[in-house]
Amino acid sequence: MLWEQPFIQIGERFLYANAKPDVDWSEARSDVQPVTVLAIDESGTSAKDLDDKAKSFLDEDDVFCPLFLQNVVFLSDKKQSLAEIIGQLRELWSTETFAVLDRNRVVAEGPYFLTSRGLHRAWRLYPDPLDCFSLSITAIDDSYVPFPCTVTGGLHPTIAVPSRLHHRPTEEKPLNGLRIAVKDIIDIKGIRTSGGNRAYHELYLPRDQTAPAVERLVGLGAIIVGKTRTGQFAVGQDPVDYLDYFSNFNPRGEGYQSQSGSSGGSAGAVASYDWLDAALGTDTTGSIRGPANVYGLFTMRPTHGVLPMKGILPQSPEILDCPGILCRDINLFQRIMNLWDPSLNLKEPFKFPKRILKPTRWCHWNTGYPSVNEHIEKFITDTKDFLQVNEDPIDFNNLFLAQNPDGTGENMDRYLLYALPHCMIYDNYHFYDSFREEYQKLNDGRSPFIEPGVQFEWDEAKKISKERRAEAGRRMLFFRKWFEDEVMKTAGDGGSESIIVLPTARGFGPRYRDTLPNKRDYDDYETRHDCISVYGGLPEIVLPVGEYKYFSRISQKEESLPMAMSIIGARGSDAMLIELAKRLLEYTGRPTSLTTGFQAFSVASVSSTTQNGTTNGIKTTSVAKNGHSME
Numbered sequence: 273m274l275w276e277q278p279f280i281q282i283g284e285r286f287l288y289a290n291a292k293p294d295v296d297w298s299e300a301r302s303d304v305q306p307v308t309v310l311a312i313d314e315s316g317t318s319a320k321d322l323d324d325k326a327k328s329f330l331d332e333d334d335v336f337c338p339l340f341l342q343n344v345v346f347l348s349d350k351k352q353s354l355a356e357i358i359g360q361l362r363e364l365w366s367t368e369t370f371a372v373l374d375r376n377r378v379v380a381e382g383p384y385f386l387t388s389r390g391l392h393r394a395w396r397l398y399p400d401p402l403d404c405f406s407l408s409i410t411a412i413d414d415s416y417v418p419f420p421c422t423v424t425g426g427l428h429p430t431i432a433v434p435s436r437l438h439h440r441p442t443e444e445k446p447l448n449g450l451r452i453a454v455k456d457i458i459d460i461k462g463i464r465t466s467g468g469n470r471a472y473h474e475l476y477l478p479r480d481q482t483a484p485a486v487e488r489l490v491g492l493g494a495i496i497v498g499k500t501r502t503g504q505f506a507v508g509q510d511p512v513d514y515l516d517y518f519s520n521f522n523p524r525g526e527g528y529q530s531q532s533g534s535s536g537g538s539a540g541a542v543a544s545y546d547w548l549d550a551a552l553g554t555d556t557t558g559s560i561r562g563p564a565n566v567y568g569l570f571t572m573r574p575t576h577g578v579l580p581m582k583g584i585l586p587q588s589p590e591i592l593d594c595p596g597i598l599c600r601d602i603n604l605f606q607r608i609m610n611l612w613d614p615s616l617n618l619k620e621p622f623k624f625p626k627r628i629l630k631p632t633r634w635c636h637w638n639t640g641y642p643s644v645n646e647h648i649e650k651f652i653t654d655t656k657d658f659l660q661v662n663e664d665p666i667d668f669n670n671l672f673l674a675q676n677p678d679g680t681g682e683n684m685d686r687y688l689l690y691a692l693p694h695c696m697i698y699d700n701y702h703f704y705d706s707f708r709e710e711y712q713k714l715n716d717g718r719s720p721f722i723e724p725g726v727q728f729e730w731d732e733a734k735k736i737s738k739e740r741r742a743e744a745g746r747r748m749l750f751f752r753k754w755f756e757d758e759v760m761k762t763a764g765d766g767g768s769e770s771i772i773v774l775p776t777a778r779g780f781g782p783r784y785r786d787t788l789p790n791k792r793d794y795d796d797y798e799t800r801h802d803c804i805s806v807y808g809g810l811p812e813i814v815l816p817v818g819e820y821k822y823f824s825r826i827s828q829k830e831e832s833l834p835m836a837m838s839i840i841g842a843r844g845s846d847a848m849l850i851e852l853a854k855r856l857l858e859y860t861g862r863p864t865s866l867t868t869g870f871q872a873f874s875v876a877s878v879s880s881t882t883q884n885g886t887t888n889g890i891k892t893t894s895v896a897k898n899g900h901s902m903e
Contacts, residue, residue, distance in 0.1 A: 279397065279421070280304060280385065282339050286397040287383075288432055292412075293390030295377050306340040307384045307391065311375065312348035319360035326365070329382065334547055335396040335435035340383040341365040345391070347375045382437030393438055396547070400429045402521040404541035405498045406456045406466060408432055415462035416482075416496065431498050433547055439495065446611060448493030453541050453551040455534075456499040457506050457585035458595075459483045467585045468504035468534075470516045471720035475711055483583030485595045485612075486552065492611055500541055500551060503534030505700060506587055508559055509725035511785035516723065519785065523869055524567060524834060526827035530783040532562040535598070539563030542598045546868050550599045550608060556587045556696060558802050560596040561814050561838070565776040568816040568834030568872025569598045570605045572850065575843050576809035578613050588699040591748050592692070592806060601865040602815075602857060606850045613846075622848050623767030625841070628656060628663045629759070631774065631801060633685075639780045643820040644835055651817050651837045652773050654860045663773075668759065669799075677754050678747075685799050688751060688807060694736050694744035701733035725789065748807070755808040760842045768842035771849075776814050776836040778802050782822050804840055811846040812838050813853050817862060819873050834872045 280287045289304065308329075310322055329336045344367050346354060358370045383394040395410075399422075408419035408431040422430045439449030456466050459479040466473035482490065490496065501520045503509050511519035511530055520540040522529040531540060535553025539560075542551045553560040555573045564571040573594050581589040597612070599605040630652075639645055656663055673683035680687060711720045722730065736744075756762075761769045778800060805812035819832040841849045857864045866872040 280306070282306070282337055285337065286430075287335065287385075288395040288397055289385035289387055289392040290395055290434075291392075293387070293392045294379070294384070295373070295391040297373075297386070297390045305343050305386045306394070307343045307345055307386050308336075308340040309345045309347060309373075309378050309381050309384055309391075311381055312346050312354070317357070319357045319364065322357070322361060323364055325381075329437060333382065333436045335394055335433070336383045336437060338365075340394070341367055343367065343369045343386065344371075345378070345384075346370065346372045347378055347381070348372055349375050380438040380440070382435045393435065395432045395434050397430045397432055398545065398547055400431055400541075400545075401427075402523060402540055402544050403428060403518065404500055404520040404537045404544060405429050405431055405453065406501050406517060406537070407463070408498045409460065409463055409496060411496070412462075416460050417462055419498075429498075433497050434495060439493065441493065445491075445493030447489060447608065450489075450492075450494040450608070451497050451547065451549045452489065452494045452597075453498050453500045453538060453548060454486060454496055455506075455538050455551070455553045456502045457534075457554065458486060458499075458552060459583040460486065460496060460499065463499065465585065466499075466502075466517070467506070468502045468514075468517055469720070469722070471711055472505075472707060475707065475714070475720075479583070481583060484580045485582075485584070488612060489552075489608070497548070498541075500535075500553075501537030503536070503559070504723045504726045505585060505704065506534045506554055506556065506559060506593075507700070507723075507726045507729060508532075508534050508557075508562070509723065510787060510789040512787070513723050513725045513789060516721065521785070522567060524872060525782065525822070525831040525870065526824045526829075527870070528785050528824075528826045529566060529833065530785055530787065532566040532783070534559040535596075536563045536567075539567040539569055539598050542569055542600060543567040543872070544868055549604065550597050553596055553598060554584060555594050555596050556592045557692065557806055560598065561776055561802065561812065564598060564814040564816075565836040566833065567598075568819070568836070568866055569600060570602050570813075570815065570853075571596055571598045572605075572609065572811060572813045572846065573805050574609075574613070574846050575811045578615065578844075578846070586699065586703055588695045590699070591695050591745060591809075600868070602850075602854050603864060606854060609850055610847060622851050623764050624659055624848065624852055625763070625768050625771045626659075626661055627770040628652070628659070628661055629666045629770050629772045630663045631772065631804070632665050632667045633669050633799075633801075639775070641780050641820050641822075643818075644775075644780050647818040647820070647835060648775050648837065651860075655771075655773050655839075655856060658856055658859050666759070668755075671759070672751075672754070675754075675758070677758075678750055684751070687747060688799055690740075691744040691747040691751070692803065692806065693732075694741055695748055697729040697733040698736045698741040698744075701730045751807055752809045755810075756843055760808055760810055760840070762842040762844060766844055766846075766848050768845040768848060770842070771852075772804060772838075772840040774801055774804075774838055774840075776802065776838045780820070780835065782824065782831075782833065784826065802838075805838075808840075808843075810840050810843055811849055812840045813849045814838050815853050815857065816866060816872060819871065832871050832873075834866075 409416045441448045461482045520537045523544045538551035538553040669684045763769045824831045
């Protein structure tokens with residue numbers, strides 16, 4: 273059984289011996305022993321070479337630590353005597369036992385545990401103190417199983433992560449070892465999808481397929497370590513509306529800011545934990561871009577339709593929904609995106625845009641924070657300087673009115689007034705018709721509990737007829753075609769004649785997690801600058817560019833929050849936008865890699881691998897039947 277394996281504590285770190293042994297070995301023991309597996313080079317390896325390799329393990333991997341050198345297994349096909357090397361290493365490492373295996377017996381070097389069943393790979397167990405995860409999971413063959421144990425205090429979930437030394441990138445698997453988390457509206461084989469709703473989670477069995485968008489990354493070598501908390505059915509709500517499963521915490525500022533979107537769990541995990549490389553979320557009208565702004569992360573709403581939505585709980589997949597990924601490092605972000613959708617992986621020379629469009633409506637260029645205003649102005653100026661182009665004001669509203677392409681005589685605001693919300697809430701509500709019906713049948717006619725923000729949208733959706741939804745969808749797609757033909761024109765293969773540069777956020781300043789929601793009212797719904805890419809189905813990249821100060825009513829001191837700028841391009845210009853963004857950051861000296869914790873911009877991180885120090889002591893723990901540890 274999976275959870276019969278022991279949990280081992282070495283100093284302050286908790287580790288786990290993977291259930292399935294890599295080697296059924298005659299040297300197996302009744303107790304649990306840490307082991308380092310090292311390969312002997314055919315051309316000859318010295319004790320110094322091996323000592324240097326062990327030191328590199330400490331730098332590269334957060335699972336490995338010096339006590340794994342207590343026992344060493346050499347992988348070697350040579351029949352040479354290793355007595356001299358063993359003698360030298362015994363002095364260097366205080367190693368107790370050495371053994372030799374054929375190279376084909378073990379695939380990877382690194383940390384292992386020797387148990388009564390054989391040689392097992394070592395995993396590290398991390399706590400999730402900010403409650404970003406809904407579940408830790410681990411792969412078994414071609415499926416996944418929950419990892420329900422907590423061994424680091426019991427208050428928070430425990431996330432199991434594999435050694436990076438066991439999963440090195442290859443030509444076939446360029447993302448091998450990449451640790452990712454997945455928003456809990458996305459299907460993973462063998463795991464229930466909760467959608468942030470307890471009733472939905474209990475009603476449906478574990479999924480029998482992984483969502484294709486995730487399967488692509490897994491096929492490239494990415495390792496799923498858990499599912500992250502989400503707004504119920506991907507509806508963006510304030511933290512006080514999270515009632516089935518509480519909202520995760522935002523590490524930035526004083527630690528009590530809103531998550532700003534339904535992908536907040538994914539964003540929170542990446543912004544909080546060095547041991548996580550990236551996380552998947554989704555974007556309908558800002559669910560991934562909003563969190564990227566308030567957490568200080570890189571992300572993109574890709575061109576609509578380039579990544580599959582199959583196996584992902586939707587709001588409006590035909591017109592609005594997109595999967596996306598969040599990273600702390602733009603170079604890693606670019607690498608993942610180019611591999612995730614190879615059709616967007618264009619080669620140089622990139623065709624950068626010749627115009628910057630400045631919307632004269634919607635955007636509040638004076639934010640009320642002088643430092644934010646300076647960041648906005650400076651970033652736009654830097655973009656103009658880099659591209660050697662001017663910024664051209666444009667009023668989409670009047671342009672649409674003047675051309676009157678659909679013959680309605682309406683300006684853009686009026687034409688799209690209800691188009692987006694009608695598509696979004698109608699589709700979301702009716703996708704869950706069968707869920708409500710099936711739940712009632714199994715629960716004596718009782719309806720499932722739905723959180724207030726979602727219930728409000730569903731109540732509004734009941735007022736929308738099929739005909740009104742059809743007209744809303746027609747208008748969205750008609751405007752999208754007009755916008756592509758008349759405003760955001762493509763330029764060659766993957767290029768864009770123009771870009772739009774604007775702040776990602778609709779507003780600035782603190783929004784505490786105990787803040788009551790704004791008045792819910794679709795009667796005053798209006799077009800918004802953060803939905804330009806949504807209306808157009810266009811790619812939008814989010815770049816953290818700086819931070820600003822505010823006085824926190826929680827900590828009673830001055831704190832810092834990150835802010836981001838967005839660049840929108842023509843359809844299919846995703847790869848160009850990422851390259852442009854990276855070069856812009858390098859050109860201006862802005863960080864291309866951000867840190868975890870209270871301040872994203874404190875010191876730019878160069879690696880998502882944590883540094884490891886020497887620890888003392890080793891002890892084994894067993895797991896109680898309820899999933900909690902007992903010493």
